[in-house]
Amino acid sequence: MSGLLPRRAGTSGLMLQVVLATLPGLVALLIVFGMGVLLTVALAVLGAVLAEAFALWLRGRSIRLGLGDGSAIVTGLLLGLALPPLLPAGLTLLGAGLAILLGKHVYGGLGQNPFNPAMVGYAILLVSFPVEMTTWVAPAQLLTDGGAGLFDAGAVIFAGLSPDAFTGPTPLDDFKYREGLTAAEWQADSGLGGRFAGEGWEWVNLGFLAGGLYLLRRRLFSWHAPVGMLAALALCAAAFWDGGSSSSPGSPLFHLLSGGTMLGAFFIVTDPVSGAATPRGRLLFGMGVGILVYVIRAYGGYPDAVAFAVLLMNAAAPMIDAYTRPRTYGHTAPNKSNDP
Amino acid sequence: MVAADFDSRLHALPRSLDLPANKARTRALAIEDAAVPERLRLPLGLYDGRLATPCVDVGQKVRRGEVIARGANALDAAVHASTSGRIRNVAEGPLPCIELEADGMDTAVDPAPMENWRDSARPALLARLAEAGLAGLGGAGFPTAAKLAAADAIDLLIINAAECEPLLTADERLLTEQALEVVAGIKIAAHLTGSRRVVIAIEDDKSEAIAAVRLALRDHPFELAIIPRGYPSGSERQLVQMLTGREVPSGLLPVAMGILCHNVASVWAMGRAVIEGQALTERIVTVTGAALLRPGNLRVRLGTPVGDLLGARGVDEELLAGIRLGGPLTGRPVTDRRLPVGKTDAGVLAAGAFELAPAGAELACIRCGACAEVCPAGLLPQELHRQARAADLHALKALNLADCIECGACAWVCPSRIPLVDDYRKGKQAVAAEASRQAAAEHARWRHERRERRLEQERHASEAARESRLSRVDAALARAKAAKQQRQQGS
Numbered sequence: 153m154s155g156l157l158p159r160r161a162g163t164s165g166l167m168l169q170v171v172l173a174t175l176p177g178l179v180a181l182l183i184v185f186g187m188g189v190l191l192t193v194a195l196a197v198l199g200a201v202l203a204e205a206f207a208l209w210l211r212g213r214s215i216r217l218g219l220g221d222g223s224a225i226v227t228g229l230l231l232g233l234a235l236p237p238l239l240p241a242g243l244t245l246l247g248a249g250l251a252i253l254l255g256k257h258v259y260g261g262l263g264q265n266p267f268n269p270a271m272v273g274y275a276i277l278l279v280s281f282p283v284e285m286t287t288w289v290a291p292a293q294l295l296t297d298g299g300a301g302l303f304d305a306g307a308v309i310f311a312g313l314s315p316d317a318f319t320g321p322t323p324l325d326d327f328k329y330r331e332g333l334t335a336a337e338w339q340a341d342s343g344l345g346g347r348f349a350g351e352g353w354e355w356v357n358l359g360f361l362a363g364g365l366y367l368l369r370r371r372l373f374s375w376h377a378p379v380g381m382l383a384a385l386a387l388c389a390a391a392f393w394d395g396g397s398s399s400s401p402g403s404p405l406f407h408l409l410s411g412g413t414m415l416g417a418f419f420i421v422t423d424p425v426s427g428a429a430t431p432r433g434r435l436l437f438g439m440g441v442g443i444l445v446y447v448i449r450a451y452g453g454y455p456d457a458v459a460f461a462v463l464l465m466n467a468a469a470p471m472i473d474a475y476t477r478p479r480t481y482g483h484t485a486p487n488k489s490n491d492p
Numbered sequence: 493m494v495a496a497d498f499d500s501r502l503h504a505l506p507r508s509l510d511l512p513a514n515k516a517r518t519r520a521l522a523i524e525d526a527a528v529p530e531r532l533r534l535p536l537g538l539y540d541g542r543l544a545t546p547c548v549d550v551g552q553k554v555r556r557g558e559v560i561a562r563g564a565n566a567l568d569a570a571v572h573a574s575t576s577g578r579i580r581n582v583a584e585g586p587l588p589c590i591e592l593e594a595d596g597m598d599t600a601v602d603p604a605p606m607e608n609w610r611d612s613a614r615p616a617l618l619a620r621l622a623e624a625g626l627a628g629l630g631g632a633g634f635p636t637a638a639k640l641a642a643a644d645a646i647d648l649l650i651i652n653a654a655e656c657e658p659l660l661t662a663d664e665r666l667l668t669e670q671a672l673e674v675v676a677g678i679k680i681a682a683h684l685t686g687s688r689r690v691v692i693a694i695e696d697d698k699s700e701a702i703a704a705v706r707l708a709l710r711d712h713p714f715e716l717a718i719i720p721r722g723y724p725s726g727s728e729r730q731l732v733q734m735l736t737g738r739e740v741p742s743g744l745l746p747v748a749m750g751i752l753c754h755n756v757a758s759v760w761a762m763g764r765a766v767i768e769g770q771a772l773t774e775r776i777v778t779v780t781g782a783a784l785l786r787p788g789n790l791r792v793r794l795g796t797p798v799g800d801l802l803g804a805r806g807v808d809e810e811l812l813a814g815i816r817l818g819g820p821l822t823g824r825p826v827t828d829r830r831l832p833v834g835k836t837d838a839g840v841l842a843a844g845a846f847e848l849a850p851a852g853a854e855l856a857c858i859r860c861g862a863c864a865e866v867c868p869a870g871l872l873p874q875e876l877h878r879q880a881r882a883a884d885l886h887a888l889k890a891l892n893l894a895d896c897i898e899c900g901a902c903a904w905v906c907p908s909r910i911p912l913v914d915d916y917r918k919g920k921q922a923v924a925a926e927a928s929r930q931a932a933a934e935h936a937r938w939r940h941e942r943r944e945r946r947l948e949q950e951r952h953a954s955e956a957a958r959e960s961r962l963s964r965v966d967a968a969l970a971r972a973k974a975a976k977q978q979r980q981q982g983s
Contacts (some may be wrong), residue, residue: 164855166860263857
């Protein structure tokens, strides 16, 4: 017995719920990384909405209806939450615009995109502007001096002031290049180890986890994709953890609460459009993302991996769908036809 | 003997929809007679799109219960005048029907009960059911006689009183008030199918009807299955699954498994046709909806226009979101209020917005999968939607479109307000059109090839004939030559 969605919620109602659910994570980001977060998120939403309106106008669609479903706002919001808080304004606008134009409308708009638009925007920025995209605000410093206020952040984001005064490596990055330290030594020496996973980031991840659990409770999506991703990531991390030697890729808890893990698990891999269609398919889809996140973090050259892992699995989703169709009533075998 | 409760385990449906029943307004209301309208429209369309042929003339006077049209097959359900009056018109167009002007007398033909029906031959009983106009009153409208004629090895007869669709209480009231008559009908159905087991299935929220059935079943070996509420438990295939744990194979009917399902109103009509000798000229209809002022369960003459029924009970046009003939999920939308109540229509709704599937500007499908979570057939409605819009018939077949039972659960939960069932109906029509086009092409090819073969044969034959003619000429010449030589030698 299941009616998945609250009746009459409507697609725009769903989008509103998603926006609300990002609030705990957003607040954690603000506390940890300062006001730049708010500016970047606002810019990303603005860029996404402008691009959406432009694309709808180009395509002769109703701008009111197209913006009314709220999907562009969600795309911009999720991209903004994933970007470095002091990213120059132009790049944020560019990423958000490309997310909508190249991630969504070139495929025919809402519901047609094979890739997660926010992750398309993120990946384009990451490969095009690797330096800016890996310049993160240092959380430890912020916690001691109160961090980059609105004025400082604005100066960096809009006026091109150097962000050097505020920046530092992320725990994921620093842990990876810790040069011979054991995990325990890094935890003690780096100042980035945090209480249990990584200074500041652990709270951000817990914030997104809380918002995600709220959405799960409201039954906006099923548990399959997030649980698949988190379980696969934790299992991989546990298998290679080796107790934290100098070559250990990090503990399961460290991976679960670092970088974009929780934002990805509850707000990105749950995107129904670019994910798999059935519960079983979603479980596989999430597991694939989890495994790829671990592989890229442990062995790849990028500091975080959620965007690439999601995009790769997006490409695999149609094939997952073809092999996970439910058995139709009155048929003896599951529907394995590859045709559509 | 005591009515035996269903003694097998019930099997839960893997997917179903928990809908607000919205039945409280009418479930306790006793059945009343609806007024006989001044003008009735009796549809000629049969269950499969064929038309019954009128056997009356315009201007002819008819009495209630008189046959006015018949189908081509002997077991097709006949069409009857549902009151006395004069035939005004035989209308064609989108709704082919016979228009009858009531004379207000409501005189009926004499009933012809079959008192010793148990001793009657099976063909005679089936003929009576067809002649009395019996068709499945639960929705499909399949002729009852034809259904029974095809059922000779039945192990399980299911009487479907689930009535799972919101708002409808017609079957529930029928059972509550006329359980004995229903049971009499069941006896006939059981007799005709020779079924060892008869199960009456009813949803668990109909306590009054359940009590009435229990009482009526006291001296009968029929079982009562009280099934959990969940849409669409009253769908034939889902009901078979619940009661037996088996699925009806795709493309087949339950009869292929030795199971026959009859709607409870259909068996009631069977009893009336055989025991009382009455033709099917009326049915119980729940007239309700948030926009209806005085809802009720009405005994309605077939052919009564929707507008007459609604008008008599008062419609709040401000609240009205849509009129439906049938239930809120599977009913037909009515735009022309002259549309008549037919044999399969258990409801006439003047529905408020919250009682219908969400309407309004359709948004894009975001593949959220809510539809697939509730699809009782285990389909992927979101994929079917995409392929139906793309008119990809091949993909539609691969996604098992043919197994869609059009229950409307998917459209009900769709957050983008997509009228999914409309897509599937169009898709099915396109698939059927393509199949018939292919069959026609195949037939044309076959005829062409046959013609080519015939021409070839004729060519062979004419050549052979020419050769044999030539050889006859040669032979004659040779004979002439030989004769000449003989003559020369002789001279």
